[in-house]
Amino acid sequence: MDLEVELQAAADDDQTQESLVLTHPDGRTERFRLHEYSRVYAVPGLYEEVVQRRLQCASPRRLADLLVTCAADAGVESAELSVFDLGAGNGVVGEELRARGVATLLASDNVAAARDAALRDRPGLYAEYLVGDTDDLPQVADLIGAHRLNGLVAAGALGLGHISAGSFHRLWSAFAGEAWFAVSVHEELAEPGASDFGDYLAEFAQRGDWGDIVVRERFRHRLTMAGAPIHYLAIVARKGPAAAPER
Numbered sequence: 166m167d168l169e170v171e172l173q174a175a176a177d178d179d180q181t182q183e184s185l186v187l188t189h190p191d192g193r194t195e196r197f198r199l200h201e202y203s204r205v206y207a208v209p210g211l212y213e214e215v216v217q218r219r220l221q222c223a224s225p226r227r228l229a230d231l232l233v234t235c236a237a238d239a240g241v242e243s244a245e246l247s248v249f250d251l252g253a254g255n256g257v258v259g260e261e262l263r264a265r266g267v268a269t270l271l272a273s274d275n276v277a278a279a280r281d282a283a284l285r286d287r288p289g290l291y292a293e294y295l296v297g298d299t300d301d302l303p304q305v306a307d308l309i310g311a312h313r314l315n316g317l318v319a320a321g322a323l324g325l326g327h328i329s330a331g332s333f334h335r336l337w338s339a340f341a342g343e344a345w346f347a348v349s350v351h352e353e354l355a356e357p358g359a360s361d362f363g364d365y366l367a368e369f370a371q372r373g374d375w376g377d378i379v380v381r382e383r384f385r386h387r388l389t390m391a392g393a394p395i396h397y398l399a400i401v402a403r404k405g406p407a408a409a410p411e412r
């Protein structure tokens with residue numbers, strides 16, 4: 166579907182304040198902040214047109230590639246990966262993983278419109294799609310066991326008012342045995358002292374018993390609406406077969 170959309174850069178290029186104007190076929194216009202996810206997901210194709218096509222968001226593809234490649238390096242084929250897509254939005258990441266052969270996908274997002282959009286636009290992609298922060302979803306631990314989940318992805322969903330490091334860590338701790346996570350984090354948030362994620366990543370690397378970071382790679386996550394590159398870090402970590410869930 167062709168959508169008539171005008172992008173409006175934020176005054177100081179703050180990515181949380183970027184907005185867009187959608188012109189409907191009857192000439193009506195509607196203004197959205199990009200981070201007003203409920204409203205954006207409610208319009209079929211709008212997120213894909215703006216974030217994927219115009220702003221060239223690379224996180225879903227990059228993380229899917231890295232997760233599948235890192236697992237393959239350890240002898241685990243993509244068909245053996247069962248992945249939880251955290252902050253899944255309308256399913257762009259899940260679609261990339263499925264295209265690489267990942268058979269089992271579960272998802273969560275704290276916005277109900279994200280699940281509605283995923284079911285509307287990508288029916289059958291996710292075996293389960295939960296709504297809420299995983300800290301408030303006690304059933305997740307059982308689902309990890311029931312579906313033998315061994316992968317966790319979070320593309321563009323950490324920090325910046327999204328998922329906290331504490332919530333992410335509690336979810337990662339519920340993965341037992343051999344498992345990988347692949348996440349993308351704004352490079353400015355990834356340094357110690359810069360954010361809860363910066364501190365978390367530093368502690369993660371230092372401790373060793375939460376897993377090993379196997380990839381830490383800077384990449385262009387997307388463009389701002391003014392056309393400037395936004396760089397994120399793609400981070401992949403692995404924990405070994407002997408790991409038990411933390412209590």
Ligand SMILES: C[S@@+](CC[C@H](N)C(=O)[O-])C[C@H]1O[C@@H](n2cnc3c(N)ncnc32)[C@H](O)[C@@H]1O
Nearest residue numbers: 252253254257274275276298320321322327328
């Ligand atoms: C930038 S979008 C990325 C969506 C998807 N991962 C992608 O790459 O297309 C960030 C998503 O994180 C979700 N989110 C924010 N806070 C969350 C939380 N505490 N728990 C789950 N999802 C959250 C938002 O609703 C939004 O759908």
